[in-house]
Amino acid sequence: MLYTVLTTSRSPGISSGLTYESKDESIKEGTHVSVSLRNQLVEGIVIDVIKKKQSDTFDIKDIAEVLGNKPLLTKPQLQTLQWMSKYYFCSLRQALRVWLPTPSWKNLAPKNELYFKLIDHRLPPKRSFKQTLIVEYLKNIDWASQKELKDMGAEKSTLKTMLTKGRITMEERKVDYKTCKPVIEEPNLTKAQTQAYQLINRSDKPSLLFGITSSGKTEIYAQLISDAVKKGKQAILLVPEILLTEHCIHRFEELIGKEHIAVVHSRLTAGQRRKEWRRIHNGGAHLVIGSRSALFAPVPNLGVVIIDEEHEWTYKNEQTPRYHARETAAKLCEFAKAKLIMGTATPSVESWARAKFGEYQLVNLPERYQNHPLPDVRVVDLTKVNFGKLYPFSPPLLNAIEDRLKKGEQSVLFLNRRGSATSLMCFECRRRIVSPESNLPFTVHKDPQGKPYLLDHTSGIQASVPVECPACKSTNLHAVGAGTQKIEDILSKQFPNARLLRADSDTLTHPEHMRLLLKKMREGHADILLGTQSVVKGLDLPNVTLAAVLIADVGLSLPHFRAGERIFQLLTQLTGRSGRAKPGEVIIQTFRPDSAEVKYAANHQTKEFLNEELKLRLHAGYPPATNMIRLIIREDARTRAIQLVNKIKAISNKDNLELKVSSAPQMFGGGRSWHVLIRGVKPSSVLNKIDLKNVVVDIDPMECV
Ligand code: ADP
Ligand code: ZN
Numbered sequence: 001m002l003y004t005v006l007t008t009s010r011s012p013g014i015s016s017g018l019t020y021e022s023k024d025e026s027i028k029e030g031t032h033v034s035v036s037l038r039n040q041l042v043e044g045i046v047i048d049v050i051k052k053k054q055s056d057t058f059d060i061k062d063i064a065e066v067l068g069n070k071p072l073l074t075k076p077q078l079q080t081l082q083w084m085s086k087y088y089f090c091s092l093r094q095a096l097r098v099w100l101p102t103p104s105w106k107n108l109a110p111k112n113e114l115y116f117k118l119i120d121h122r123l124p125p126k127r128s129f130k131q132t133l134i135v136e137y138l139k140n141i142d143w144a145s146q147k148e149l150k151d152m153g154a155e156k157s158t159l160k161t162m163l164t165k166g167r168i169t170m171e172e173r174k175v176d177y178k179t180c181k182p183v184i185e186e187p188n189l190t191k192a193q194t195q196a197y198q199l200i201n202r203s204d205k206p207s208l209l210f211g212i213t214s215s216g217k218t219e220i221y222a223q224l225i226s227d228a229v230k231k232g233k234q235a236i237l238l239v240p241e242i243l244l245t246e247h248c249i250h251r252f253e254e255l256i257g258k259e260h261i262a263v264v265h266s267r268l269t270a271g272q273r274r275k276e277w278r279r280i281h282n283g284g285a286h287l288v289i290g291s292r293s294a295l296f297a298p299v300p301n302l303g304v305v306i307i308d309e310e311h312e313w314t315y316k317n318e319q320t321p322r323y324h325a326r327e328t329a330a331k332l333c334e335f336a337k338a339k340l341i342m343g344t345a346t347p348s349v350e351s352w353a354r355a356k357f358g359e360y361q362l363v364n365l366p367e368r369y370q371n372h373p374l375p376d377v378r379v380v381d382l383t384k385v386n387f388g389k390l391y392p393f394s395p396p397l398l399n400a401i402e403d404r405l406k407k408g409e410q411s412v413l414f415l416n417r418r419g420s421a422t423s424l425m426c427f428e429c430r431r432r433i434v435s436p437e438s439n440l441p442f443t444v445h446k447d448p449q450g451k452p453y454l455l456d457h458t459s460g461i462q463a464s465v466p467v468e469c470p471a472c473k474s475t476n477l478h479a480v481g482a483g484t485q486k487i488e489d490i491l492s493k494q495f496p497n498a499r500l501l502r503a504d505s506d507t508l509t510h511p512e513h514m515r516l517l518l519k520k521m522r523e524g525h526a527d528i529l530l531g532t533q534s535v536v537k538g539l540d541l542p543n544v545t546l547a548a549v550l551i552a553d554v555g556l557s558l559p560h561f562r563a564g565e566r567i568f569q570l571l572t573q574l575t576g577r578s579g580r581a582k583p584g585e586v587i588i589q590t591f592r593p594d595s596a597e598v599k600y601a602a603n604h605q606t607k608e609f610l611n612e613e614l615k616l617r618l619h620a621g622y623p624p625a626t627n628m629i630r631l632i633i634r635e636d637a638r639t640r641a642i643q644l645v646n647k648i649k650a651i652s653n654k655d656n657l658e659l660k661v662s663s664a665p666q667m668f669g670g671g672r673s674w675h676v677l678i679r680g681v682k683p684s685s686v687l688n689k690i691d692l693k694n695v696v697v698d699i700d701p702m703e704c705v
Helices: 075-087 092-096 129-139 146-151 156-164 191-202 217-230 246-256 270-281 292-296 325-336 349-356 395-407 484-494 511-522 563-575 596-602 606-620 637-655 683-689
Strands: 002-007 018-021 032-037 040-050 063-066 112-118 168-174 207-211 234-238 261-264 287-290 302-308 339-344 361-365 376-381 410-414 423-426 443-446 452-455 462-464 477-480 500-503 528-531 544-549 585-590 627-633 660-665 674-680 695-699
Touching: 002 032, 002 092, 018 032, 040 075, 075 092, 075 325, 112 129, 112 146, 129 156, 156 168, 191 207, 191 217, 191 361, 207 217, 207 349, 217 234, 217 246, 217 302, 217 339, 234 292, 246 261, 246 287, 261 270, 287 292, 292 325, 302 325, 325 339, 349 361, 349 606, 376 395, 376 596, 395 410, 395 484, 395 544, 395 585, 410 563, 423 443, 484 500, 484 528, 500 511, 511 528, 544 563, 563 585, 563 596, 563 606, 585 596, 596 606, 627 637, 627 683, 637 660, 637 674, 637 683, 674 683
Parallel strands: 207 339, 207 361, 234 287, 234 302, 261 287, 302 339, 376 585, 410 528, 410 544, 500 528, 544 585
Antiparallel strands: 002 018, 002 040, 032 040, 032 063, 112 168, 423 477, 443 452, 452 462, 627 674, 627 695, 660 674
């Protein structure tokens, strides 16, 4: 029998596997083997079983050894891996990286565990407190595992001493990962939730669960997880950021018990990761919760994948393999015959289109649990406000904050990340002054004499501040944008007694910090939380009755077709954050009160926004109406980008592919790298016809400026 084996060797040219032979016809796909490669034994994984020997294959070496009986990956997992390699244009080995821990894979086999038993029941000499502890513990039980003893404070060295002194005895046993079946506390769904759940249950298609904030999506997830577990299958729940998901994790611990859940996140050490991998692989976890990479958890029998907040950008991996968890989950579920549910209050335009065109089943959950009303949203036109020194605080916003302080309620103030860069804006036509080189807004800086000038960070070109707007000739130009530091200063001057928390990239170097800030808010140790993007996520604070966005449309004039969608999502998420327990209010301050994203978000009209946005995309030929590929070039970037554009255009013309091709210096990183964007019905058809040496291929890019 012939087998395709993907080895751990890094040599180029064999990253898609090599053929080996074995008389053993029972080797399954996914099996861990050792093979000889250039006179060395290397580890590998069987990715394919080739039944028939081709006549022209010769000099095929034998598989040296089968290293484990249990395949490292299941068939559906291998099929997904192969799909990833093809779709995301990467080698099988690159795709494999996300599925298995770094080699060697030898210690992925189930481990043995040590057990101890007391033989000398006399108490040890008085001085040895540690030994006494162990004797006391073991006195009343038969055998105790090392883990058990470690949990109660026993050290390895103490155990060793007691062993040599003959006080205890030791035995090695195979770890039994299959713990008892979880006892499930079934959720109590409302009528609307039950209907949604039944729709999901009946359909063979992936379901898009479109439920507004606080509609109880988590309860439906709980029911679906419970169903899978009862059938002896495993569930995977993907969340955008694991550290901000505590309340959600608690909910599932209640549901099936902590010991049946594996929480995988980026802070696990390599050792902990392996340990969890082993446990999951051997059926020791019924539910895996984690960020995008948890999709690759080695569950033996996948029953359901749930993607919470499916619209979040963190589901796209920005390193090779540059997969999107949503697309990849759809494939995995298809191969594994598992259910896929994507939940969100603000569907991505991509998913919305798929639901419209029948690829996904759309499941609506339009009301909040117990019909809590949605907060009132007030829109403040920033071009009409006389700020004085208080920019960007409008009088209505200041009044609203003061009112909350008086009532002992909390406020959350949100600033778009890019709001901290100051740009020059025309209050007449509401456009930003952009650099002719990169088409991105200039940033306003001050020279040593305090005189303002404009700088384009991507190309480095400078310009003086114009007297009039290049677009409409108005002289009503203003520098806009303010960092959180400046805003904090204004707040502490205006409200000297308010307890203020700031959450931005300066104060949050780790998601853990965000968790602590939220804890402080929840426990009532602060009045105002001021922060960037991350403030919006996972915010579930009962005493927040005011949520405000300081400058909503910073970023709107970016030449990025997803800018509007992103702002809409942020605003809608924010409106869901206020008044979870008490009636709440939302204030949106904006330079463009009439833009679709602001208007629809203010009126809680998500469907209307999505339909309009989709129409725009179809009209302009952007995803999901077309497909897009980004090529990232870092060496000799400008020249090669231009060459590639010309070459792709020529191929497109010759083959009638009707591709749109453009190139631009990358927005961040000093313009050293360049991007080439290709869009059309099938842009991938050019990839095999161009020279991609040292070029990174990004299929379905999220960042595309
Ligand atoms: P979503 O995820 O849709 O924003 P959640 O699942 O967090 O909403 O639900 C919002 C709140 O309502 C939570 O506090 C949750 O406990 C409560 N809730 C929702 N559905 C139910 C239910 N069927 N039974 C009890 N509480 C519920
Ligand atoms: Zn203008």
